[in-house]
Amino acid sequence: MKTDEVRRFAIETLLKAKRQEAAADTIDDATPIGAGGLGVNSLAFLQTFVIIEDRYGLTFDDASVANTRFSTVGEFVAFVSEAVGAHAARNVAQNVGGA
Amino acid sequence: MPMMHGLSYVTREPARTDAADAPVLLLLHGFATYENHLLDLTQGFDPRLSVVAVRAPLRIGPGAYRWFYFDLVPGEAPRINADEEAQSLRTLTAFVEALAARHAPKRLYLLGHSQGGTMALSIALTRPSLIAGCANVNGRILPKIAAALPPPEALTGLPFFMGHGTENPIVPIAVGRRMRARLEELGVDLTHREYPIGHEISAEALADVSEWLSAKLDEEGRSAGRSGTRRSSSHGRVPA
Numbered sequence A: 001m002k003t004d005e006v007r008r009f010a011i012e013t014l015l016k017a018k019r020q021e022a023a024a025d026t027i028d029d030a031t032p033i034g035a036g037g038l039g040v041n042s043l044a045f046l047q048t049f050v051i052i053e054d055r056y057g058l059t060f061d062d063a064s065v066a067n068t069r070f071s072t073v074g075e076f077v078a079f080v081s082e083a084v085g086a087h088a089a090r091n092v093a094q095n096v097g098g099a
Numbered sequence B: 001m002p003m004m005h006g007l008s009y010v011t012r013e014p015a016r017t018d019a020a021d022a023p024v025l026l027l028l029h030g031f032a033t034y035e036n037h038l039l040d041l042t043q044g045f046d047p048r049l050s051v052v053a054v055r056a057p058l059r060i061g062p063g064a065y066r067w068f069y070f071d072l073v074p075g076e077a078p079r080i081n082a083d084e085e086a087q088s089l090r091t092l093t094a095f096v097e098a099l100a101a102r103h104a105p106k107r108l109y110l111l112g113h114s115q116g117g118t119m120a121l122s123i124a125l126t127r128p129s130l131i132a133g134c135a136n137v138n139g140r141i142l143p144k145i146a147a148a149l150p151p152p153e154a155l156t157g158l159p160f161f162m163g164h165g166t167e168n169p170i171v172p173i174a175v176g177r178r179m180r181a182r183l184e185e186l187g188v189d190l191t192h193r194e195y196p197i198g199h200e201i202s203a204e205a206l207a208d209v210s211e212w213l214s215a216k217l218d219e220e221g222r223s224a225g226r227s228g229t230r231r232s233s234s235h236g237r238v239p240a
Helices: A003-017 A042-056 A062-066 A073-098 B035-041 B082-102 B115-126 B173-186 B203-223
Strands: B007-012 B024-028 B050-054 B058-061 B064-066 B108-113 B133-137 B159-165 B189-195
Touching: A003 A042, A003 A073, A042 A073, A042 B058, A062 A073, A062 B035, B007 B035, B007 B082, B024 B035, B024 B082, B024 B115, B035 B050, B035 B108, B050 B082, B082 B108, B082 B115, B108 B115, B108 B203, B115 B133, B133 B203, B159 B173, B159 B203, B173 B189, B189 B203
Parallel strands: B024 B050, B024 B108, B108 B133, B133 B159, B159 B189
Antiparallel strands: B007 B050, B058 B064
8 A cells, every 4th residue: 555645545535525626736734624724624524534434445443533633634644544554554464364 | 332222332330339220321422423522521420320322323434423414504493304313313212212121210311412412302302201311411402302292291300401502503592591491381300501602512511410410319319219209309490
């Protein structure tokens, strides 16, 4: 799983939540997700997690998401990248263990 | 996570009472949050209580569940998804029936915030025989529930705590005050409080709910061994 691909998909999903044309290269990690930045509302933001779950076949932990403060694009991308990476690593370990 | 009648839940055992005999507090969270929200906020509640925090059945996203969707229309009551609400109420009613059956009758209290408060009120006003009391913060009585209330004697003396934000943009304080008037007409044992907050649940509101619950448990303890005393003796309405 390439980190760049996860990052690009996470950002594109955020931009779609705002119903803008995907232009992932026009924003950076410091861009606010909500007011003053992308303007993604809390409900649309939650739904971006569901889209990412569908794409990568994982389920985000309720408490981890609920207890994390997501202010900027960078915070969101870092969280998603870590979760997707950990999920991929678990899958590899299970496949090796079952081989 | 355990599940009963299609609803997942977590529990916190009482610190001071044998769990088998403990009164139960059922927590009903609001829109777009989850069971741990109220479970964490009620850590300091009466140690005699066994606490059950149920998760709403419909997922929005991680850590975010709902009883039903709704749209906000300026100047109007929230427009709810009636099908989702009806299904959730059926599911929750079955859950509460099972929970009440596990414990001695009349020892189950409800606490709901926002949409969870609305669900708590729906249960309390449609199945009052299942519960010992109902606390609501910033929820509302749905019109369909108000239109189909049980006979007054079924509600007379049933303890209700109603907390409402005076700056609530979703369920305006005028709605809270109309609910107060309606519940007073019904002769419930009403504690109505208002807070300078919006739609959230504040530390002050939680402290008042905690105090209210402890008082009800104390009354319950004093009434133990006597029959039929709760409904006839507990009309201690507290003014706002």
